Amino acid sequence: MGIGRVKREEVSGAYGTTKEVDLYTPEDNNAYETLARQCAEHHISLDVFSVANTFASLADVGRVCELTGGRVQYMPQFEKEQSSNRHHLTSMLQRLVDRDCGYEAVLKVRCSAGLRVEHSYGNFFNARGNAFTTDEMEFAVIDQDRSMCVTFAYDEPLAEGTDAYIQAALLYTRSDGLRCVRVHNLALQVEPLLSNVFRFADLDATCSVWQRSAARQFVDKQLMRATPMAVKESLVDQCVTVLFNYRKFCASSSSSGQLILPESLKLLPLYTLATLKSRALRGNLVGNPPRGFIDVRADERVMMMGLLNSLPVEFCVSAVYPKLYSVHDLADDCCTLDEDGKFILPPQLPPTAEKLDEEGIFLLHSAMCCYIYIGPKASPELLLDLFGVDHADTAEQTLTLFETLDSEPPEGDGMSARERLRSLVEYLNSTIPISQPLEILTKNDWRANRFMSALVEDRTRNDVSYVEFLVQVHKKIQYKFH
Known part of the structure; x- marks a missing residue:
């Protein structure tokens, strides 16, 4: 009832088809989109705790979290009579209340000539343009439990032996009312050797970027109405491409029967598989009983995708593994x-x-x-x-x-x-x-x-085991050579 009444229904037949993305995509001009923008403009952050057993359309309701720096928590089996449920809800609320926060925050990312901000991921607001490609992010509230991700693209070749510069400047208000600026500066040497790029690659950061990118593909109507299967195939292709380039340009001569992994990314296939099997990205068996059952319902997936899109980097691997x-x-x-x-x-x-x-x-x-x-x-x-x-x-x-x-x-x-x-x-x-x-x-x-x-190294009804996944990746790499 009322302005925020959920109008659309959960269409079971959409699961496992190209129409599944509609369940994760907010409707245009809905009341929660309007509320989210009003809250963001007035520096109000909202978190949503959903304990409904029925479809709550969290793709719409969750927009108030996505644009204000909040988070969705979905608990469909919640029963107030159970002490474990009350304990969990109390613990979550206590963490929200007790955390140290910054308020009315603005993050600006700058880089030197030859580079530009390509994509931005996270729960934030941008009133001046496309939030996906912005270099400026606004947060009603920011704390240690949330993070943002920015990827860069080349505008022109960078000269070898020079430094590329990146700055992240965060303007925010402390709880005591003091307005502060926190600045991080990086001077990164332009590396001519691809082998050194692999040598110093950050596994956690790589996984975090891929998880956020996959979560965005799920809800982007401009990306050919991506299904869970298409998103998963894209993630596998990224893993294969990285390992193929290492094998082609960096690895010493070896038998074609060997799967060669860079030391810094030797667990990349494992964590890629774990991400694919997570409840944020795993595929559903199609909805009609003769064909299977629904494994991950839309509201749960919305929560899990929001989690991947905002987790601090140090937790992105442990979340899926x-x-x-x-x-x-x-x-x-x-x-x-x-x-x-x-x-x-x-x-x-x-x-x-x-x-x-x-x-x-x-x-x-x-x-x-x-x-x-x-x-x-x-x-x-x-x-x-x-x-x-x-x-x-x-x-x-x-x-x-x-x-x-x-x-x-x-x-x-x-x-x-x-x-x-x-x-x-x-x-x-x-x-x-x-x-x-x-x-x-x-x-x-x-x-x-x-x-x-959730035992991600094993074969499941829809997914292969870790050993089988390694074999698949190896075959795809060999295919690229031929």
Whole structure:
């Protein structure tokens, strides 16, 4: 009801087709677009928390976040009666309130002759032109949990032996009202050797640019109405092109049967595959029941694409390549503080089903997911310690880890297994800009498919395994040579 009433419907038949992009693209001249621009012009930032089980058209509603420097949080299974849901929502709101912010911010990016700003990515506003190609960005609020990305293009050849200059100047107001300017200057030597470009390549920055570019392709009506499959193929082609150029121009002579990877980018195929399998970019099985089911609904994908478009660079890889921990066999000192006050983590496992054990309990964590998976043969004693039940079947039960405690949990040797696991989840959530609700599940739970598909090194119903992806990339590189 009212001005902001959601008018369009979720068309299930659009998933997996060229019309799917319409579900992620804001309608022209909608009320939320108008509200977003008014808020941005008056330096008001908005965050949206959606707890609706029905279609909320976050592509439209989320514009108020995209243009004001805010963020969308989507929680469709939210039930206020569940303490874990209340705990997660409270934690997210507390982080929003407690963070240090800059207000009424303007970022200007300048570069020396021969270079120009080509594209800009992030949640910001530009009142004077196309935000995608601007060198000036406006933010109602800016903080450490958000970042912007700028790519450059050549206007003319750069002379060898000279320096190229880049400046990023941020004008903002502190919480105490003081107007400040923060300036970053870079003098970068023009490098004539392509081998040195690969040698000093930044893997995290490369992944961040590619993720943002892919997220934009999803919603750009000018790009031939890109489908998830077309966007994924474009991302694979970028990976292949980079590795092909390294093999052609930099690698020493070697057997054509070898896949040659630059040292700085040796994990590029792995993180490319992880990005492809993320819930922001993975393909949907087409909507009609005879052909499959809908894996990622539009509102969830809108949230995830917004996340990729705004995450700080240091978190972009860990967002798509989750951390897997075995939590049924924690060492005595795990999930406590060492003598230097640092949190002791259990050993991290690669996200693959090969590391799972039917008798084990595992935590899978990233900025895009948070799952506790209970093996079908998990110890009844451990289940009782962790969840207060001696048998777990989340298809029929609702398990929680975050019920209200009468007192603060003890530290060190006095901590129970439940308190250790709770401390681990809370610590991991505190290390990332945004977290997802904790989901506790067993093998026969419908959410088990979501957990298994987050094990990005494995083959899934729609995607290949990491080993198979390496083979595909190698074949594409060989094809380019012929």
